[in-house]
Amino acid sequence: MVDVNQLQFQSIHYNGQQASTSLIVTGAVHGNETCGTIAIQRVMKELDSGVLFLRRGTVTFVPVTNPLAYAKGERVGERNLNRNLFSNSNPQNFEDRVANWLCPLLAQHDVLLDLHSFNAASEPFVMVGPRNNNGLLEPFKHEEQERALARRLGVRRFVDGWLRTYGDGVQRRMSDSSELQTVLRYGMGTTEYMRSTGGYALTLECGQHSDPQAPEVAYRAILNTLAFLGLIDAPMPEPIAPENMEALSMVAVYDKQHAHDTFSRIWSSFDPVKQGEEIGRRVDGTPVLAEFDGRILFPDSAAGANSEWYYLTRPNPSF
The missing domain is CATH 2.40.50 (OB fold (Dihydrolipoamide Acetyltransferase, E2P))
Structure with a gap:
């Protein structure tokens, strides 16, 4: 039995000497998705040893975003952290308390890379946000930058349309329109929250939970992101060729x-x-x-x- 009162939140910051983009990289938003944690720890070890050097900007690593779910080795602690992600003045569960720490932390950054894995065997993919728009559901203005980064993470499969399609389902189910906005909030996770603060964000699904290659996918994506944003001195990653994309x-x-x-x-x-x-x-x-x-x-x-x-x-x- 995990004692939630003995858990704490941890983020690790690195700052280059020159001003530039601020990046945050999160792992274990779901506790049984550990590839991001492994990759983040590997990159931090390289930064600490001097194998990697942060030339400019800032990067924040959160190896374990949901420590209760991680300690349990399960997807959730008391609820799904990657839904209804907002600060809550009256937290009702552990994930509400995570959100009260995580949301202000996300808002301090320009870019989020959120590392996940999945249950069934399949190839890695990246979830991207909407086209630029001024709509009410998910207004956005960084389509070009976000999709350029997505093409450089090292995967070939891209999926968009999450919140729009989820919202269509909610509207179909709701008989009381006054509840609609409350229920739509349930579709808000880490990347949606990051976009709502003016930044851009990608969810990278790195592979099946136990696939030994999933941490490698996550590690490569972190390095490519650092290089793409110019935070380390490294060649710009080549984008995946259009003929190889799905x-x-x-x-x-x-x-x-x-x-x-x-x-x-x-x-x-x-x-x-x-x-x-x-x-x-x-x-x-x-x-x-x-x-x-x-x-x-x-x-x-x-x-x-x-x-x-x-x-x-x-x-x-x-x-």
């Missing part, structure tokens, strides 16, 4: 209507689906069919009734 947009979310709705097979993120292919069945036996050719994302067989069950993506040739 860019996808989340375009639709599908709900479990009943707790006993079931998938017709075990799905993993990025499994391809064909229009008309059976994805699952409702509790009354009605088949749930793919509405278009694409790839499935975030299938959740354990989802509850009236909550998101899976997402579908389409190729995004304009990425």
